[in-house]
Amino acid sequence: MLKAVSGSSDILPQAKEYPFREPVFRYIVKTAEEVLRGAGAQMIHTPIFEYLEVFQKGAGSTSDIVVKKEMFVLEDRGKRLLALRPEPTAAIVRAYNEHGMKVWPQPVRLFTWGPIFRGERPQKGRYRQFHQVDYEALGLADPVLDAEAIALMVRIYKALGLQNFELRLGSVGDPEDRARYNQYLRGLLLPHANRLSPESRARLEANPMRILDSKDEQDQAVLAELGVKPMLEFLGEEAQAFHEQVCRYLERLGVAYTIDPNLVRGLDYYVRTAWEVHHAHVGAKSALGGGGRYDGLSEMLGGPRVPGVGFGIGVERVALALEQEGVAIPPDPSPILYLAPLDEAAKIEALVLAEQLRPKAFVEIGYVPKNPRKALEEALRRGVEYVGFLGENERAKGVVTLKHLPTGEQRELEPLQLHSLFEGPR
């Protein structure tokens, strides 16, 4: 028997674990959508695949996505290489340029949600297909947009009912600041290269900053011993002023944050503002989401300069956090009426009646005729308020026998009476 690919999951109407439970999933996406729409962002959907270059050029040559070959790449019939999207931002910037959004009122604030694909080693909280809610504000380089994006992200977590999360804010500076910092790191770490993990050693040349992000204990010990200065101390004047503005704006907004002087993000395109939201109890994979500013991304894709700032929220990670905090997910509405055919001929009558009452009333029907006792059991199992029996007797009289389950009261109603009962105010 074939199974789903490891690291990918079915999201089911009922499932034990929160990340694979559709009502939880829908709750997260709907809540995020309400917050973002309520803040004036508009929804966009881009294809789940793009030409490989969009992500290769976008993510940058030293990102994990490119270096560790984390992209799922396919070849079309014309031998063009395509990639399943490993992140949404580059695709949205591609769409912004392709559709001339530069002439729309700026900034253009967009959001989306959908599947993301990364060829990582699957484990709890880390999948090869996962989902993100994503927000991007494009076309204006102003710290007020960074502060707004951060505030919106935090508001989504709060609206979901989460409490034990922390916003970590940093700045990765401008490209020239990073170049200076990388040079400093190279100089400091090169004499100790043999004590670093192979992965970090490989990063020493291309992007030593990413070594700070290493999960390797020995790497972290070396960094601690050398007393490495953080990126934040290398910000140029403009990046520093921008960072301070973002902090001030967040304070004005009452958004709590901690400064993470070493925050580095996995993609090369980030400049200046970078942030992550972590949850206390989701374990090693604690990032619930991350964001940042990416003013150079559009140019990396061959477009004009389009500054931007945005974030991605990991839906499955948030589901894990909700599960951990024991947040109750609002239950789906249950049907009000269960129409039970008592014989074969009544099946279609039940369906006709149900279709007339829907969608004003949430009506379910029995598809297999049952005796009244079995039909009642079925109705109780579905949690309805009313059960309607349709059999030979009812057919002869042109009525439905309607039982109100909470009171046990039973009466025969004609279709018109039924309509006024379920379609009008009760």
Ligand code: AMP
């Ligand atoms: P990133 O673009 O890597 O910062 O990802 C944004 C968010 O998506 C992270 O903070 C996680 O919540 C989530 N995420 C990233 N990678 C995975 C993965 N492999 N599986 C599940 N969630 C992920």
